[in-house]
Amino acid sequence: MSSSPIVRFEDARLAYGSRVLWDELNLSIAAGEFLAVLGPNGSGKTSFINTMLGTTSLKRGSVSIAGESVRRGSSSVGLIPQQRPFGDNVPLRARDLVALGLDGAKLGIRLSRRSVRRQVDELLDMVGASGYANRPVSDLSGGEQQRLRAAQALAGNPRVLLCDEPLLSLDLHHQQAISEVIHRQAVERDSAVIFVTHEINPILPYVDRVLYLAEGRFHLGTVDEVMQSSVLTELYGAPVEVLRVNERIVVVSGDGSAALPADGHDHAEDIELETGK
Numbered sequence: 001m002s003s004s005p006i007v008r009f010e011d012a013r014l015a016y017g018s019r020v021l022w023d024e025l026n027l028s029i030a031a032g033e034f035l036a037v038l039g040p041n042g043s044g045k046t047s048f049i050n051t052m053l054g055t056t057s058l059k060r061g062s063v064s065i066a067g068e069s070v071r072r073g074s075s076s077v078g079l080i081p082q083q084r085p086f087g088d089n090v091p092l093r094a095r096d097l098v099a100l101g102l103d104g105a106k107l108g109i110r111l112s113r114r115s116v117r118r119q120v121d122e123l124l125d126m127v128g129a130s131g132y133a134n135r136p137v138s139d140l141s142g143g144e145q146q147r148l149r150a151a152q153a154l155a156g157n158p159r160v161l162l163c164d165e166p167l168l169s170l171d172l173h174h175q176q177a178i179s180e181v182i183h184r185q186a187v188e189r190d191s192a193v194i195f196v197t198h199e200i201n202p203i204l205p206y207v208d209r210v211l212y213l214a215e216g217r218f219h220l221g222t223v224d225e226v227m228q229s230s231v232l233t234e235l236y237g238a239p240v241e242v243l244r245v246n247e248r249i250v251v252v253s254g255d256g257s258a259a260l261p262a263d264g265h266d267h268a269e270d271i272e273l274e275t276g277k
């Protein structure tokens with residue numbers, strides 16, 4: 001990881017009406033850094049991403065990317081969006097969707113067909129999508145589509161890669177594969193990765209720091225600094241216990257009655273994962 005900051009929040013506040021999601025955020029994210037953003041539903045994770053896309057404005061303070069105020073449509077910023085199925089009327093094949101992410105396509109530069117094909121083939125291979133390269137995207141499963149979104153975002157080789165729950169609807173094997181591909185983008189191409197997730201375990205080996213949002217507050221630090229019973233109990237204002245089980249993090253509600261995913265939010269399917277059922 002390089003030490004030069006690429007994203008910088010200064011004294012940042014985000015609020016909708018009187019509801020403050022986070023305040024007094026001072027955060028520099030370095031090129032090559034992998035930042036995980038955790039927190040329960042509605043804590044402001046997607047809104048945090050939107051401030052870097054320029055689609056949501058801060059109520060106070062500033063956010064800059066590569067020393068410039070954030071603006072919409074910057075080619076320095078790539079996004080793997082929260083999953084939404086493509087409609088039946090999207091007339092694209094899987095490979096066409098990935099090709100749309102290539103810089104030349106965005107800038108209106110004509111790339112040779114052979115060059116596009118080679119780059120798209122590499123990207124499809126990276127996310128394990130070569131087997132359905134020529135199928136219409138609307139025929140693909142949610143997880144298959146999600147892998148294409150990852151490939152499309154990586155195609156632009158962004159300096160800042162924003163990932164909004166990119167592992168949703170992926171099976172365990174593909175969760176690991178996509179996490180690894182995104183990590184490689186940070187390590188090999190020096191992108192800053194901001195990774196919103198409800199489930200920290202698949203990315204645990206890669207995370208440099210965690211930004212944990214809850215109850216209008218936040219805590220920032222390494223995994224060991226943030227994923228502590230005392231820290232989460234203070235953030236939530238209620239007893240929360242953080243356990244380490246077989247190198248996995250399990251968050252348990254204060255009375256010990258339920259295992260929760262790492263964001264402290266209760267999802268039945270995640271409980272099964274956490275307990276290895």
Ligand SMILES: Nc1ncnc2c1ncn2[C@@H]1O[C@H](COP(=O)(O)OP(=O)(O)OP(=O)(O)O)[C@@H](O)[C@H]1O
Pocket residue numbers: 016021039040041042043044045046047048
């Ligand atoms: N444009 C908006 N105007 C008013 N309220 C908004 C707006 N956008 C988001 N909110 C509210 O702000 C809160 C944070 O939303 P956000 O989508 O950032 O949460 P999140 O942490 O990503 O949640 P989830 O885990 O459910 O995806 C939610 O309560 C949401 O309803």
